[in-house]
Amino acid sequence: MKVYAKIKTSQLIVKKMPYSDIVQKMILITEKILPLGSVVEVDIRELKLETEKPVSNIKAVIVDRFMKKETEKQYVPYCGIIYPFGDSKKQLFFTEQAIHTVIHYGYTDRQEDAYVALIKREIIKKGYSSYSFAEAEDDKIRMLQSDINL
Template sequence: IVREVLPLGSVVELDPLYFKPSEKTDSPTLLVITGRFIAPKGYMTYFPYKGVVYPVGEVKANAHVHFTAPLIKKVIQRGYKDESELAFELMMKRELMLNRGMTSLEFSPKAMTQLQTELTKD
């Protein structure tokens, strides 16, 4: 609950192994954060972030990448943060974590495995 949440518009570099775990690659993958606190239907977990690939953006409808904080190798540029951003962050943490008892997907190996299985079915 005390973990910092990056604001919308932040540009982050993700660990390239997230995209191709079987390949050794050093090429950075940059994403622009376009959403936070995304809860897949039917789960008691949420993704802290979703984003689009920089500089391409959203080339196909709903082509977002969902990710968790440990996948962020480096913050390239922080987005804008003011009092309303801080209030939103607090409200979402209170709703998801305290009221609904949800955790970030990274803290639930069972939910992560279940979600990966569902995604590979398609």
């Protein structure tokens, strides 16, 4: 069984894969990736962060994308720092599902579009998947958070 998807000048051929893998790859191909510098409101309940005070959402500036540990085949779509503090030692890792609102859309141009397309191609080629589709996602994302105190 082969599944074909053609988007503008790119073509993806998927051979004998579980439907969940096909769906993941189709979502990756079609989803819009926020550019660096975007400011988003993140629902911390989605991140399963424990906070000292009751907080539902925080603002984060996206400073990195597509992070992956060397030993794993899964990546985290976004890394942000908490706005307005900007402490780069306290990074927040999150998936699309944790984004409640996009407050500011970062700078983008053709170079950005080409970079994102290249990264998406590499992710598919190497068989990586997003933590968005991880089975025990809560625990994995929680382990990635680095000493965030809100």
